[in-house]
Amino acid sequence: MKYIEWFEAHGKKHATIMEKLKNKSDAEVIEYFRFDNMVKEEPEFCPLYKDNKKCHDYDELNCYLCACPNFRFDDNGIKKEEEKTVYSTCGIDSKDGSLYIGDDYIHQNCSGCLVPHKEKYIKKNFSRNWFDIMKNVNQAK
Ligand code: SF4
Numbered sequence: 001m002k003y004i005e006w007f008e009a010h011g012k013k014h015a016t017i018m019e020k021l022k023n024k025s026d027a028e029v030i031e032y033f034r035f036d037n038m039v040k041e042e043p044e045f046c047p048l049y050k051d052n053k054k055c056h057d058y059d060e061l062n063c064y065l066c067a068c069p070n071f072r073f074d075d076n077g078i079k080k081e082e083e084k085t086v087y088s089t090c091g092i093d094s095k096d097g098s099l100y101i102g103d104d105y106i107h108q109n110c111s112g113c114l115v116p117h118k119e120k121y122i123k124k125n126f127s128r129n130w131f132d133i134m135k136n137v138n139q140a141k
Pocket residue numbers: 067068069070071072089090091092093094096097098108109110113114115116
């Protein structure tokens with residue numbers, strides 16, 4: 001699946017849930033998006049939910065800002081590095097991020113990074129419009 005396909009589909013799912021939560025406070029919305037609640041209430045939101053599996057081994061995992069406002073992608077390539085095409089990067093160069101490097105591609109690997117999954121960060125960057133928070137993610141113009 002291309003990044004853009006996932007991005008558009010995920011944003012729509014997020015918006016559908018937000019419509020359902022329109023009468024809840026911001027704090028209640030953030031609480032609703034906790035992994036343990038989402039697995040029960042929104043099984044279609046993430047393919048990992050059906051196996052009760054987390055993308056990150058973190059007790060307080062919150063799914064509100066999946067993927068991450070700092071992620072950058074372009075399905076046509078952001079840039080070239082030697083012979084490889086870089087399809088995704090981290091906008092803040094997180095010390096916990098790493099790279100998937102193949103023969104002709106590089107993708108950002110966020111599996112070791114908890115930045116967008118902590119509620120302190122979500123509160124600080126909160127908007128009820130997921131596409132608004134993610135406005136810098138899609139680098140394809
Ligand atoms: S490494 Fe962390 S901060 Fe950077 S894009 Fe990935 S999840 Fe976001």
